Amino acid sequence: MLHPEPVQKVWDPNVIRSDFPLIAGLSGIYLDNAASAQKPRCVMDSMTDGAFTRYANVHRGAHRLSGLATASYEGARARLQSFLNAPGAEQIIFTKSATEAINLVASAFAAIVAPGDEIVVSSLDHHANLVPWHLLRERHGIVLRWVDPDAFGNLDPTAFADAITPRTRLVAVTHMSNVFGVLTPLEAIVRLAHEKGVPVLADGTQAVVHHAIDVSALDVDFYALTGHKLYGPTGIGALYAKPGWLERMPPMLGGGEMVATFGRDHVEYAAAPHKFEAGTPPILEAIGLVAALDYVEGVGRTTIATHEAALGRHARARFAAIPNITVFGDAEKPGPILTFASAGAHANDIAAILDAKGICVRAGAHCTQPLHQMLGFSSTCRASFAMYSTLDEVDALADAVEEALAILK
Ligand SMILES: Cc1ncc(COP(=O)(O)O)c(C=O)c1O
Structure with missing residues (x-):
């Protein structure tokens, strides 16, 4: 299913980030990419x-x-x-x-x-x-x-x-x-x-x-x-x-x-x-x-997928160590989207605390109410990664979620 890579570039998140003016200039962390991604300057x-x-x-x-x-x-x-x-x-x-x-x-x-x-x-x-x-x-x-x-x-x-x-x-x-x-x-x-x-x-x-x-x-x-x-x-x-x-x-x-x-x-x-x-x-x-x-395609579809899979794996590993949290999905298939919730804290409150720390995630049912009815939560938090997301940002997210849950317990 994969096309041949048109151009092979050396993967460097800093080069990629500098192509996205909003990301390069942002003092916070943007993890709402599944809702809408930021634009490279060339677009x-x-x-x-x-x-x-x-x-x-x-x-x-x-x-x-x-x-x-x-x-x-x-x-x-x-x-x-x-x-x-x-x-x-x-x-x-x-x-x-x-x-x-x-x-x-x-x-x-x-x-x-x-x-x-x-x-x-x-x-x-x-x-x-x-x-x-x-x-x-x-x-x-x-x-x-x-x-x-x-x-x-x-x-x-x-x-x-x-x-x-x-x-x-x-x-x-x-x-x-x-x-x-x-x-x-x-x-x-x-x-x-x-x-x-x-x-x-x-x-x-x-x-x-x-x-x-x-x-x-x-x-x-x-x-x-x-x-x-x-x-x-x-x-x-x-x-x-x-x-x-x-x-x-x-x-x-x-x-x-x-x-x-x-x-x-x-x-x-x-x-x-x-x-x-x-x-x-x-x-x-x-x-x-x-x-x-x-x-x-210039960055490379496989390159992006490999990077995002590493982010997903790291996120799951970090979240596995956070108490009182449910991470949804198949742990064997970490993807570029991490959806989580806690029985003890409302997703909107978690997202509000993350926002106060400069981290943008989405809270709600993400236009998937039938799925949320099955998950047993009316609202969850979703962090979604992009090609410009970094492992440090995933760490900052995990730390911030842990702190948010400590505040809300
Ligand atoms: C899986 C999926 N399908 C469809 C849509 C709708 O996209 P748009 O609002 O650009 O039409 C979204 C947007 O969140 C989505 O995530």
């Missing part, structure tokens, strides 16, 4: 450069600048195609977020499903890959069939196969939990679902940040991602759809630049991907996303 520079040298609206103008902007925007699509190893650039639709990408598929399935049809979902998933299917339940009478992870957050692919019935129209599942930071067995889920003729949508929002993704090898039908967690700008996400799907799917939004022929009583849509990109798309954000993808 913002590329957007400024795009705005100042080749900006106009895309696909519309008869003039040179529009041609340049269109080339940048379509170039970004081709860049994302290669980043994901998608078979064609036209299989990539730009959206404003992963949330919008998943809703786009849900809106298309609204036209396909009949009352009583089923969609298999997992209680490991983020609300972004649950609420769109709830909307279909409310509005179109579909039935949600739930697959639960085990107590350590592991999903069993055969549970998905068992949940599939002749009425199943789709399996929707995350490729990486935003609570545990561990990859799900997506390849096996896809294989078993396809054996029963059921397509699979994967929420790749977290997975694509930490691992090289090959949508062709995964054979997944839909793959959603968001730019801002991938060190890119906000306001851009993407949907990959396997060849064959987009032709059959109706657009979600109507508007400019998505129509082939227009009549008073008749409209014919443009071919994909333009059919799904009504209105002015995220032009500068696409340029910024390319810079983020180049940066991530």
Whole structure:
């Protein structure tokens, strides 16, 4: 599943940190990367450069600048195609977020499903890959069939196969939990679902940040991602759809630049991907996303994953020595996300004390209420690492959590 590394650089966290102005200038510690990652300077520079040298609206103008902007925007699509190893650039639709990408598929399935049809979902998933299917339940009478992870957050692919019935129209599942930071067995889920003729949508929002993704090898039908967690700008996400799907799917939004022929009583849509990109798309954000993808591959996907795994292992080792704390997930699979809670202290209070010490973590249910119901905590703390996080920061976190629990006991 791994692409060859385009450039091999010597790993040096200080060099990496100096590429991220906010991180370099921060007096505290940023460990809320699963919510949104900080941006390397090259991302913002590329957007400024795009705005100042080749900006106009895309696909519309008869003039040179529009041609340049269109080339940048379509170039970004081709860049994302290669980043994901998608078979064609036209299989990539730009959206404003992963949330919008998943809703786009849900809106298309609204036209396909009949009352009583089923969609298999997992209680490991983020609300972004649950609420769109709830909307279909409310509005179109579909039935949600739930697959639960085990107590350590592991999903069993055969549970998905068992949940599939002749009425199943789709399996929707995350490729990486935003609570545990561990990859799900997506390849096996896809294989078993396809054996029963059921397509699979994967929420790749977290997975694509930490691992090289090959949508062709995964054979997944839909793959959603968001730019801002991938060190890119906000306001851009993407949907990959396997060849064959987009032709059959109706657009979600109507508007400019998505129509082939227009009549008073008749409209014919443009071919994909333009059919799904009504209105002015995220032009500068696409340029910024390319810079983020180049940066991530330039550092090296394996290099980043190795560093983040070391952070995860160290965090688990340090937290294992803290009394009265529950660390969630599989200790055998330390990921770049560490979620923890204490029966004796509210997660919000722990996070507030950490914040007072300059450490940014997230507290709450992290948009995973079904999972938190299973964990038995309505609120947990989540520390999430990035390529610029360091072992010293993990130590500072562990020390601060220990102090917070001593204060709150
Ligand atoms: C697993 C997962 N899926 C989807 C999303 C939604 O991403 P966005 O808000 O960028 O659409 C998130 C964001 O936290 C996430 O962690």
